[in-house]
Amino acid sequence: MDWPIAEVARMSGVTARTLRHYDEVGLLPPARIGANGHRYYEEHQLLRLQQILVLRALGVGLPEVGRILAEQVDEVDALRGHHLRLLAERDRLDALAGTVSRTIADLEQSRKDGNPMTINRPENLFEGIQPSQYQESLRDFPEHAEEVARRVAVMTPQDIEAGQRERTTQMILLADLMAAGHPADAAPVQAQIDAQYQAMTELRPVSAEEYRAVGRSCVDNSAWRSTYEAIAPGLAAYQRDAIEAYATTRLS
Secondary structure (H helix, E strand, O other), X not given: OOEEHHHHHHHHOOXXXXXXXXXXXXXXXXXXXXXXXXXXXXXXXXXXXXHHHHHHHXXXXXXXXXXXXXXXXXXXXXXXXXXXXXXXHHHHHHHHXXXXXXXXXXXXXXXXXOOOXXXXXXXXXXXXXXXXXXXXOOOOOHHHHHHHHHHHHOOOHHHHHHHHHHHHHHHHHHHHHHHOOOOOOOHHHHHHHHXXXXXXXXXXXXXXXXXXXXXXXXXHOHHHHHHHHHHOOOHHHHHHHHHHHHHHHHHO
């Protein structure tokens, strides 16, 4: 039995355009191409597509996905490896969700008391978050990643913790604005985005188009998206839309 590309797109949630791209780069050739020029996929291709999507969900880039699939011999062994990666990612996201939950509770309590938040165990802020993961997520922006790596190399552990604390707080504040019903182009939201942009430009100049690309990566980059969604569902798209509005009104 085989399925046309439109049906595979419907079942998997992957666009037909992406499936055609996977074919063009040799990652997922169809089982056959019909007389009508349409691609058709059999069970073997569906299983391969599942592995591709699992690896992409884990943040693996397409070239690395191709290498992994080329090196694997047994499909069951490969799936076991993917399963272990998924379990590890689940544990990381659980830890990250717990970290964010504790930070939200501490921030809310500090606002209620009218006192600055006291961090008794700062290491708790960063459970589930590692600098290497942040740098890996910048792989689509090599120039910025290079500058981040250069800065991190000379930073103290305290400086790195402070930077992570600031990023986490920014994301929580943005989630608060989203929960309060502010549209992405509202003034308080744009103020948060401006603070993020200014922090980026301290490292190197960032053009409007590059900043738009950063915004799109909040959704398209699985590592970024999972981090945002662990804080609040819909936050990744909200950040993207807010950056798009900022780039259009302030940088264009």
